[in-house]
Amino acid sequence: MINLSELENDALVEIFNIGVGHAAAAMSEIVNEEVTMSVPSITFLNRADAAALLGSKKDGERICGVSQHYDGAFATEAILMFPEDKSLEIVRLMVGDAMPLQELTEMEQEAMSEIGNIILNSCVGTLANLFDSELHGSLPLYHVGTSAEILSSFGSRDDEAVVLMLHIDFVLSKHQIHGYVAFVLDLSALHDLKQQVSHYLAKVLGQA
Amino acid sequence: MNHSKQVLVVDDSRVSRLMSHQFILSKHADWQVIEAATGEEALEKVKTVSPVLILLDVNMPGMGGVAAAEQLRVLCPQTHIILVTANVQNAIRNRASELGVGFMEKPITETRIHQLIESLGL
Numbered sequence: 225m226i227n228l229s230e231l232e233n234d235a236l237v238e239i240f241n242i243g244v245g246h247a248a249a250a251m252s253e254i255v256n257e258e259v260t261m262s263v264p265s266i267t268f269l270n271r272a273d274a275a276a277l278l279g280s281k282k283d284g285e286r287i288c289g290v291s292q293h294y295d296g297a298f299a300t301e302a303i304l305m306f307p308e309d310k311s312l313e314i315v316r317l318m319v320g321d322a323m324p325l326q327e328l329t330e331m332e333q334e335a336m337s338e339i340g341n342i343i344l345n346s347c348v349g350t351l352a353n354l355f356d357s358e359l360h361g362s363l364p365l366y367h368v369g370t371s372a373e374i375l376s377s378f379g380s381r382d383d384e385a386v387v388l389m390l391h392i393d394f395v396l397s398k399h400q401i402h403g404y405v406a407f408v409l410d411l412s413a414l415h416d417l418k419q420q421v422s423h424y425l426a427k428v429l430g431q432a
Numbered sequence: 433m434n435h436s437k438q439v440l441v442v443d444d445s446r447v448s449r450l451m452s453h454q455f456i457l458s459k460h461a462d463w464q465v466i467e468a469a470t471g472e473e474a475l476e477k478v479k480t481v482s483p484v485l486i487l488l489d490v491n492m493p494g495m496g497g498v499a500a501a502e503q504l505r506v507l508c509p510q511t512h513i514i515l516v517t518a519n520v521q522n523a524i525r526n527r528a529s530e531l532g533v534g535f536m537e538k539p540i541t542e543t544r545i546h547q548l549i550e551s552l553g554l
Contacts, residue, residue: 250518250539253539253541315447318447319450319451331447334445334447335445337445338445338448341518342518342538342539345491345518345538346520349519349520349521350520352521353521358521358523359521363444363491363492364491
């Protein structure tokens with residue numbers, strides 16, 4: 225699939241760890257409470273296996289996803305996913321108790337898109353800074369479906385297309401809410417990402 | 433004659449406009465908050481209003497916040513223009529600096545809005 229040295233793999237995890245740290249801080253400000261996150265795990269999978277991994281927690285669980293396409297240093301589809309039945313709760317935490325339920329429901333989709341936009345940009349923007357490079361993002365798109373349906377709506381329909389799965393649990397201190405982030409990259413984008421990691425390593429190790 | 437200050441909030445997200453609106457009024461209840469959903473709409477609005485502050489989202493459909501800032505900077509030379517974005521890339525901060533506009537990170541919070549208003553001496 226793609227060969228990363230132990231050092232490159234370590235750097236990639238660390239870079240995403242920093243990116244996700246910024247995303248967690250942004251999430252915490254949105255919901256106004258502490259957000260703890262698991263250490264991100266990075267796995268390269270084909271799309272079918274990635275969907276199976278996400279779907280394995282609760283079979284057929286419906287998820288709401290917000291995606292943004294990025295290009296520049298490397299091309300990727302970044303997707304933030306939450307269980308659909310938690311999205312209204314997240315929006316409620318964002319806007320506070322003052323808003324009537326009907327109005328809240330009306331803006332649920334848009335508010336989730338904005339939350340996705342903030343979290344994904346916090347993470348991706350941090351990656352771009354670490355790579356001394358730029359990543360240009362599209363507008364956020366909102367999706368609802370199973371993880372397999374959401375993953376299959378991006379890029380190549382090829383089940384063998386590679387997915388860099390960055391899996392994180394967001395845990396809100398008062399609300400047990402789990403979120404996932406996935407980055408979908410094809411082989412060419414993975415090659416670009418590997419190059420960026422090599423440049424990063426050269427820079428931090430003083431070899432640039 | 434109405435002397436209350438005007439602020440123009442430009443964001444394609446209704447919920448973000450709503451939050452900015454609310455946080456501005458929680459500090460200055462007498463201020464007038466005007467909303468625009470796109471950069472194009474903001475350029476139209478400044479023909480009829482004179483805001484002391486423009487909060488401008490970056491990632492919007494149409495011309496986008498950076499292009500809008502470029503034109504608003506010329507049209508409203510005395511106005512504080514602030515790019516508001518979760519895009520923390522240095523490239524965006526540098527562009528803001530080149531254009532002579534400020535930068536505020538999303539998410540929009542009451543503290544951030546209040547600190548911004550205070551730091552600008554408004």
